Amino acid sequence: MAKMRKFVAYRRLERPYTRTSKFKKKSYVRSRPHINIVRFDMGDATKKFGYQLDLVSKSVLQIRHNAIESARQTANKMLESKLGSNGYYFKIRIYPHHILRENPLAAGAGADRMSTGMQAAFGKAIGSAARITRVGQALFTVYTNKANIEVGKQALKRASYKVPCSTMIKIIELKK
Numbered sequence: 001m002a003k004m005r006k007f008v009a010y011r012r013l014e015r016p017y018t019r020t021s022k023f024k025k026k027s028y029v030r031s032r033p034h035i036n037i038v039r040f041d042m043g044d045a046t047k048k049f050g051y052q053l054d055l056v057s058k059s060v061l062q063i064r065h066n067a068i069e070s071a072r073q074t075a076n077k078m079l080e081s082k083l084g085s086n087g088y089y090f091k092i093r094i095y096p097h098h099i100l101r102e103n104p105l106a107a108g109a110g111a112d113r114m115s116t117g118m119q120a121a122f123g124k125a126i127g128s129a130a131r132i133t134r135v136g137q138a139l140f141t142v143y144t145n146k147a148n149i150e151v152g153k154q155a156l157k158r159a160s161y162k163v164p165c166s167t168m169i170k171i172i173e174l175k176k
Helices: 065-083 146-160
Strands: 041-043 051-057 061-064 089-092 098-102 124-132 138-144 167-173
Touching: 041 065, 051 146, 061 065, 065 089, 065 124, 065 138, 065 146, 138 146, 146 167
Parallel strands: none
Antiparallel strands: 041 089, 051 138, 051 167, 061 124, 089 138, 098 124
């Protein structure tokens, strides 16, 4: 299996390129890759909490789906071990809709027999990414009580290490 390309190649936010061709079979992305995110809602969704903690992006970029899943696992593991399954509600606020493509080019001996160069360069789907289109967009949200705010902040801080952008944590008191 090929090595995963560094995300620096896909981080910049551009208009999604949709191919239009006079041949119908070449005018769309034929396959949608599997998304690694297992769950988008964790904890107790039925309970009312007093505080909302948001992990907010400070930049505009794309975040790959495996980075979102890694951040989810890190934050949820800490929240569940410290607060139990009923002491919080954790929600992922972004979804990886954007399909990342790559035009694989072979290098070395015999490469002329495999690659087509730039003739059919639209690329194959290799993954998906969530597009963060504005500064201040919430990536993850934790709902909890006043006594557990520090645990929620620590969990979101650990999740921020897994995403490729600088972030900050906003605390909002909810009206009851």
